[in-house]
Amino acid sequence: MSSPRDRLLRHPNVRVGGALVLVVALLAAFGPLVAPRDPIAQDIVHGLTDDGAPVGPCAEYWLGTDALGRDVLSRLLVGARVSLLVGAAATGISLGIGVLVGLLSGWYRGWLDTIAMRAVDVILSFPFLLLCIALVGVREEPGLSTVYLVLGLLGWTTMARVVRSKVLAEREKEYVEAARAMGMTDLRIMFREVLPNVIGPVMVLATLGIAATILAESVLSYLGLGVPPPTPSWGAMIAEGQAWYRLAPRLIFVPGSCILLTVLGFNLLGEGLRDVLDPRS
């Protein structure tokens, strides 16, 4: 048997996913420092063609400029922070709420379970985006914190359901009874005995959640409800670029690829973590 740390570092999914996530995290941390230009400065003289179209990749603008003559590379580097922050913070919130609600609900059952699960049903019965738009509107000004709070407060429902169903299955197993016979408190059994057995699907769901929130943030930005312009975020970049998708498809594909790679990174990492955390693998 090797130590969990060795197994973690040897797992191919963890290596690839971890590398991708690390790169994105570094970009988010240092992007603004290494960005070659000001991401919101418009260069009307050199950044646009004579027709007013964005210029393609060249020596001056490695990834070209967008419709307003801003440097795409700089915007990409700076935008990483928003996307990653929203993805991580929103998923963190929904993970915390979802695991707690699912654990309590599945463990205690009864009226607590009924209330929690009906609340989940109510939230899920609304179209997700519509609810987001409504909630974002509750706050006076759109901003980063509004986006991840709303996404986090709406995203925990699936997590809670998954955790609850796993807890319902686990609580009937004899090791739980053994823990009770040992004299452990309910809380201890829930968190120390049951939770580790529930964590597998939670890990996967959480990484998928990061991916989904990064996308949701881009949708909100696209609708003008995300981070207000001109602050760059990957989602907003796609939204702004779509008017030019025939002439300059890179305006969509470059930030799109970044989202894709980030999402892929988190998914691989999540699957790897699940495998490593399972002693049977």
Add this chain to the structure above:
Amino acid sequence: MTAEPRPPVVQVKDLVKHFPVYKGLFRRQVGSVKAVDGISFDIQGGETVAMVGESGCGKTTAGRAMLRLIEPDSGEVWVSGRNVPDLDRDALRNWRQKMQIIFQDPYSSLNPRQTIGQIIGGGLLLHGIVQTAAEAEDRAKELLERVGLQPRYTSRYPHEFSGGQRQRIGIARAVALNPDFIVCDEAVSALDVSVQAQVINLLLDLKDEFDLCYLFVTHDLSVVRHIADHVVVMYLGQIVERASRADIYARPRHPYTQALLSAAPRTDPHKRRKRVILPGDVPSPINPPAGCRFHTRCPLAGPRCSAERPAAHRIADDHYVACHFYEDTTDPIDVTASSPYPR
């Protein structure tokens, strides 16, 4: 066994556990499953009491209710001098050290995410028997060795072991707290016969070494014959007969016990014997028969049996029978002729 009788370590008096049955839109209670309906017996220190009966007779519920893994409805369960149903939450948690359980299923009874060291040592830390994780680990190693496994297995996970090995781990976990009393709930039923014998012998050795007493819940009469000092026979939530092992096998007095024993397989296929076959099925524990619960299937049943619940008659030292006709049952009766299922 021992020359001088010690006071019983475990005393059960009129233990009752009914499970409510709900029905309909408003979940109205329409009845209850009388899983355990007033059972009483003692377990002396150093003794193994086997609780036998067919599926659904309430023997597992009885074991669980004694440990308050299921809350009993009423009755007393004295373990090492304290009445378990009276204990408040903290006192109960503390007293659990005195009473442990070994489970039937060696697969689901060990947490797959914990190492063997954590599983065995967890209770030691919890009850403050040891102070540090390192001490718990050391003690776990000693216990593993004692139950016949390698001490270095403490860092392994349950899935790396066979059923028999897992059961040994479950046993180590139970004895780790140095309890006075252990409920073995079908503890060897899931194992191969060869492994069964090893585990049973281990249990018997540990009993002497740790000064334990067992309640051995089982349906396997060959195991009972090997391990039990006393036998308690249950039928539909009640005890129909209890006696020393020798008495139960040589002189069973309740018609149900006689039928049960006649169904146990023997090693000699040529030895002919009377087989008592009971007519019908076990009645529902939701609506058990009035009077003696066995009267619907009993070859001796008379009018009195459906009216009056028989008391536990003491017919010899340590031999109690709950039958109105206990005086007439000295010879095992043959009901084969009148059975609807002739051989």
